[in-house]
Amino acid sequence: MNKTLEVKNLYQQFNLSSNIFDKYKLKSGKIVREEKIVHAVNGINFEIEQGNVFSLVGESGCGKSTTARTIIKLLQPKKGQIIFDGQDITNLTGKEMLPIRRNMQMIFQDPFASLNPRYKIKNIVMEPILFHNPKLTVKEAEKEALELLEIVGIRPEQKNRYPHQFSGGQRQRIGVARALAVRPKLIIADEPVSALDVSIQAQILNLLMDLKDEFNLSYLFIAHDLSVVKHISDEIGVMYLGKIVEKAKKKDLFNNPKHPYTKLLLSSIPTINEDPLAEPVEIIGEIPSPINLPKGCYFNDRCAYAMDICREKEPIEKEIENKHFTSCHLY
Numbered sequence: 001m002n003k004t005l006e007v008k009n010l011y012q013q014f015n016l017s018s019n020i021f022d023k024y025k026l027k028s029g030k031i032v033r034e035e036k037i038v039h040a041v042n043g044i045n046f047e048i049e050q051g052n053v054f055s056l057v058g059e060s061g062c063g064k065s066t067t068a069r070t071i072i073k074l075l076q077p078k079k080g081q082i083i084f085d086g087q088d089i090t091n092l093t094g095k096e097m098l099p100i101r102r103n104m105q106m107i108f109q110d111p112f113a114s115l116n117p118r119y120k121i122k123n124i125v126m127e128p129i130l131f132h133n134p135k136l137t138v139k140e141a142e143k144e145a146l147e148l149l150e151i152v153g154i155r156p157e158q159k160n161r162y163p164h165q166f167s168g169g170q171r172q173r174i175g176v177a178r179a180l181a182v183r184p185k186l187i188i189a190d191e192p193v194s195a196l197d198v199s200i201q202a203q204i205l206n207l208l209m210d211l212k213d214e215f216n217l218s219y220l221f222i223a224h225d226l227s228v229v230k231h232i233s234d235e236i237g238v239m240y241l242g243k244i245v246e247k248a249k250k251k252d253l254f255n256n257p258k259h260p261y262t263k264l265l266l267s268s269i270p271t272i273n274e275d276p277l278a279e280p281v282e283i284i285g286e287i288p289s290p291i292n293l294p295k296g297c298y299f300n301d302r303c304a305y306a307m308d309i310c311r312e313k314e315p316i317e318k319e320i321e322n323k324h325f326t327s328c329h330l331y
């Protein structure tokens with residue numbers, strides 16, 4: 001099967017020491033260089049096969065959204081390689097990325113922030129159509145925009161309304177129509193349902209899945225909750241402090257989780273009249289700062305199974321079963 005996206009050994013960092021006084025400190029009468037670096041993404045690998053949904057899951061601040069922004073090149077990677085549709089886009093300039101971005105669209109958590117409040121919704125969807133198809137007339141672009149709005153469940157008679165006149169779920173539908181307007185191959189959905197009511201979440205997830213087949217899309221889906229991605233994912237990567245600590249097909253991850261952090265996430269999913277999805281896992285300590293990454297396994301401060309080696313040596317990613325990877329000294 002063709003690969004829509006390959007991410008190899010990707011790193012992203014941010015230097016918080018922006019001026020010379022942040023970079024140099026006086027210590028014991030000597031000037032020493034001391035920069036504060038946020039290690040947001042720390043060598044992650046994954047790929048998305050054409051037509052598949054790969055979900056990245058982890059707590060807030062684990063580097064999921066930074067990964068998404070780096071893949072779409074809103075941020076230049078610190079290290080590693082991004083291959084999109086067979087083309088290495090790692091070092092492409094902003095101008096060189098323009099035709100690529102047509103095929104890679106993003107949907108955001110807060111659709112209101114990503115929709116221009118002064119534009120009617122038909123114009124919001126028409127804008128990318130006209131930008132990428134300058135030969136189309138305004139009338140042709142409007143026809144296409146209205147068709148897309150109808151596909152996502154917005155009626156044509158609502159075309160002249162503004163974003164604030166719609167509910168959160170409807171605004172996310174408009175955001176989806178705008179993303180589809182340029183017929184992308186990959187949609188990066190960054191927490192697209194976390195701001196919505198639970199009943200609306202299911203509608204938007206169902207819509208995204210229906211569109212996947214209709215528009216031949218692949219998805220990189222980002223969420224902080226495994227229960228959200230349970231029904232839509234083909235594969236899942238669990239992120240902790242900028243690393244993917246476990247990666248597997250959905251069925252294997254839910255039925256046979258390996259990494260203690262994955263077990264923790266699964267055991268915290270509420271279930272009604274059912275056993276928890278994993279044995280309860282004891283959680284200790286706080287999430288370490290991405291400025292001072294722990295030595296050894298990044299999870300060692302919080303892991304009930306930590307051994308001496310976990311505090312000394314960083315575990316490397318191993319394939320422990322068919323296409324089931326984890327980074328843990330237990331395996």
Ligand code: SF4
Binds near residue numbers: 297298301305
């Ligand atoms: Fe826990 Fe050690 Fe595995 Fe890290 S490597 S998850 S500390 S057992």
